[in-house]
Amino acid sequence: xxxxxxxxxxxxxxxxxxxxxxxxxxxxxxxxxxxxxxxxxxxxxxxxxxxxxxxxxxxxxxxxxxxxxxxxxxxxxxxxxxxxxxxxxxxxxxxxxxxxxxxxxxxxxxxxxxxxxxxxxxxxxxxxxxxxxxxxxxxxxxxxxxxxxxxxxxxxxxxxxxxxxxxxxxxxxxxxxxxxxxxxxxxxxxxxxxxxxxxxxxxxxxxxxxxxxxxxxxxxxxxxxxxxxxxxxxxxxxxxxxxxxxxxxxxxxxxxxxxxxxxxxxxxxxxxxxxxxxxxxxxxxxxxxxxxxxxxxxxxxxxxxxxxxxxxxxxxxxxxxxxxxxxxxxxxxxxxxxxxxxxxxxxxxxxxxxxxxxxxxxxxxxxxxxxxxxxxxxxxxxxxxxxxxxxxxxxxxxxxxxxxxxxxxxxx
Ligand code: HAM
Numbered sequence: 001x002x003x004x005x006x007x008x009x010x011x012x013x014x015x016x017x018x019x020x021x022x023x024x025x026x027x028x029x030x031x032x033x034x035x036x037x038x039x040x041x042x043x044x045x046x047x048x049x050x051x052x053x054x055x056x057x058x059x060x061x062x063x064x065x066x067x068x069x070x071x072x073x074x075x076x077x078x079x080x081x082x083x084x085x086x087x088x089x090x091x092x093x094x095x096x097x098x099x100x101x102x103x104x105x106x107x108x109x110x111x112x113x114x115x116x117x118x119x120x121x122x123x124x125x126x127x128x129x130x131x132x133x134x135x136x137x138x139x140x141x142x143x144x145x146x147x148x149x150x151x152x153x154x155x156x157x158x159x160x161x162x163x164x165x166x167x168x169x170x171x172x173x174x175x176x177x178x179x180x181x182x183x184x185x186x187x188x189x190x191x192x193x194x195x196x197x198x199x200x201x202x203x204x205x206x207x208x209x210x211x212x213x214x215x216x217x218x219x220x221x222x223x224x225x226x227x228x229x230x231x232x233x234x235x236x237x238x239x240x241x242x243x244x245x246x247x248x249x250x251x252x253x254x255x256x257x258x259x260x261x262x263x264x265x266x267x268x269x270x271x272x273x274x275x276x277x278x279x280x281x282x283x284x285x286x287x288x289x290x291x292x293x294x295x296x297x298x299x300x301x302x303x304x305x306x307x308x309x310x311x312x313x314x315x316x317x318x319x320x321x322x323x324x325x326x327x328x329x330x331x332x333x334x335x336x337x338x339x340x341x342x343x344x345x346x347x348x349x350x351x352x353x354x355x356x357x358x359x360x361x362x363x364x365x366x367x368x369x370x371x372x373x374x375x376x377x378x379x380x381x382x383x384x385x386x387x388x389x390x391x392x393x394x395x396x397x398x399x400x401x402x403x404x405x406x407x408x409x410x411x412x
Contacts, residue, residue: 001114008303010314015303016098019118020146028094028120033077035100039067044285045076047252049193057185070102074119075253075278075294082123085286092124097196098299120275121294123282128229131257131277132237132294133221135230137332138261138273138295139239145302146311147263148376151272153239155259157227158195159219161280164255167218168194178208195248216245223256230257253278257293265308266301273297316369318350319411321391323361326378333376336386336401343405346412365391371411374404 004012014039020030046053058070071077076096082088098118104109122130122136135153142148158164159234175190175197181204182190186197198209219227234241241259243330258276266272267410275295282290306312320340324333337349350368352361358375365373375387386404389396399407 002112003301006317009352010317011303011306011312012299012315015145015299015306016118018281019141019297020096020098022137022140022144022336023096023120026094026133028096031078031081031095031097031121032099033071033074033081033097035071035102036068037071037077037080039069041080041285042069042072043077044252045079047193048074049189049196050250050252051199052103052251056100056105058104072103073101073251074099074117074296075121075251077280078119078121078294078347079281079285079287079292083282088123088282088290092122094120094122096120108269110266110298110304112300116299117296118298118299119294121292123290123292125293126279126291128226128233128257131226131230132233134275134293134295135234135239135241135259136237138297141297142261145306147302147305147309150265150305151261153241153259153261154244154247155227155230155234155241155257156215156244157219157256158215158248158254158258158276159223160255160392163215163218163220163223164195167213167215170213170218171195171197171330174212179196181205181208193252196250198246198248199250214245215248219243226256249274253281253284255279260294263301263305265305271298272301272305273336301358316348316371318348318365318370319372320347320349320408321361321365321368321370321373322349322351323365323373323375324352324377325356325358325361325375326381329376329378329381332381333374336374336376336404340405340408344409347408362391372408 027062035133042053042057052072059067062068077094082093087093096119099116101117102114104113107113120134137267142151171194172190183202183205186200186205189196200206247258247260254276256277260271261273263270263272273295274338277293279291281292322333322337324330334351337351340347352364362373371391373389373391375389380386382402385398386401387396387398388404388407
C-alpha cells in the first residue's frame with residue numbers, strides 16, 4: 001500500500017481529471033459506493049473459485065459478527081447499489097467511479113495491495129454498440145494522455161453461459177486425459193472452475209494446454225454475431241485490436257465480450273485496463289435480467305506507464321510567488337494575493353512566510369517552480385505599486401497593483 005506524495009499527486013490529478021472530463025463528454029455520471037461490503041457479495045458476484053475471492057480478499061468480522069470485506073473491485077458494489085436503489089427498473093445507467101480497491105496479492109511493480117481503479121459500468125443496453133463505445137472511451141483516454149501508441153487492445157468473446165457449460169465439459173474430458181501433468185491447483189479447478197486452469201503459471205501445464213479444446217469452437221451464434229458487430233464498429237472508427245482466444249479474464253461474471261488493454265512497457269503487470277459484458281450478474285444477485293458491460297483502468301499502472309514514457313510533466317504548483325519585506329508588507333501581500341486569486345480563476349499564488357532577505361525568498365520562488373515573483377517593499381505598498389519579476393527571462397518592472405492582474409492572466 002503506497003502513499004501518494006506531493007511530488008506525485010499532481011500527475012495523479014492530471015490523469016484523474018482527464019479521465020473524468022472525457023467520461024462527462026460521453027454523458028456518464030459518477031457513483032460512489034462504500035469501500036466495505038458484506039463478504040458474501042463478492043463470493044456471489046466474483047465467484048468463489050477465483051484468485052480474487054479465494055486468496056486476496058481482506059475480510060474481517062465487525063462488532064456485530066458480520067463478515068465484511070474491503071472491496072477488491074467496483075463492479076459488484078455498483079450492481080448491489082443499483083439493485084438496492086432501483087436504478088435498473090426500466091432504466092439504463094451509464095456510471096463511472098474512481099477509488100481504492102484492495103487485494104492481498106504478492107506486491108511487485110504494478111501490483112499493489114491497495115490500488116486505484118477508474119471504472120465504468122453501463123446497465124440496460126444489450127448491443128455491441130455500447131461495448132464499442134466503452135472501447136472508444138478508453139482509446140480517447142489513451143490519446144488524451146499521449147500513450148495510444150504504447151498500448152494494444154485484445155478482444156475475445158467467451159459466449160453465453162451455455163457455451164461455457166458445453167465447453168467446460170469438453171475441457172474436463174481433455175484435462176482428465178492429462179491429469180498426471182496437472183498440479184493440485186489445476187486438479188481442484190478442473191472440477192470447480194475449469195476455465196481457470198488457463199491461469200496456471202507452470203510451463204509444463206501451459207504446454208499441455210496448447211492442445212486443449214478452444215472456447216471459440218463452442219461459441220453460440222448470437223455471441224458470434226455480437227463479436228462480429230463489435231469488430232465492425234471498431235474497424236469503422238479505426239481502433240485496432242487483436243482477437244486473443246485465450247483471453248477469459250479472472251472474474252466469473254463475464255459473458256460474451258471480454259477485452260484488455262495491454263502495454264509492453266511495464267513488464268509482467270502490463271494490463272492497464274480490463275473489462276467486458278456481464279449480462280447475468282444482476283439476475284444472479286437477485287435482480288431482474290439486466291444487460292451490463294464495463295471496464296476498469298488500473299491508475300497505478302497508467303501512471304507508471306506515463307512516467308516510463310517521460311510524459312509526466314505537470315504544471316508547477318505555483319505560478320506567482322509573493323515576496324515581501326518591510327513593515328506592513330506581508331499583510332499587503334496577502335491582500336493582493338487574495339485579489340489576484342479571485343480575479344484570475346485558477347491562478348496559483350504562494351505567499352512567502354517566515355521572513356528572510358530577498359535572496360532567500362527568490363530561492364524559494366525558484367524551488368517551487370514559480371514563473372513570476374511579485375515583490376512588495378514599503379515603498380511599493382505606499383504607492384500602490386508592485387515589482388513584477390519574470391523569473392524565466394529575468395525581466396523586471398514596477399507596475400500599479402491595479403494592473404498586475406492583466407499581466408498575470410496569461411499564466412493560466
Ligand atoms: P480486473 O482485471 O481485476 O477487472 O482489474 C482491472 C484493472 O485494475 C487491471 O487491468 C489492472 O490495471 C488493475 N489492477 C488489478 N489488480 C491490481 C493490483 N493488485 N495492483 C494494481 N493494479 C491492479 C476488474 O476489477 C473488473 N471489475 C473490471 C470490470 C468492470 N469489468 C466489468 N466492469
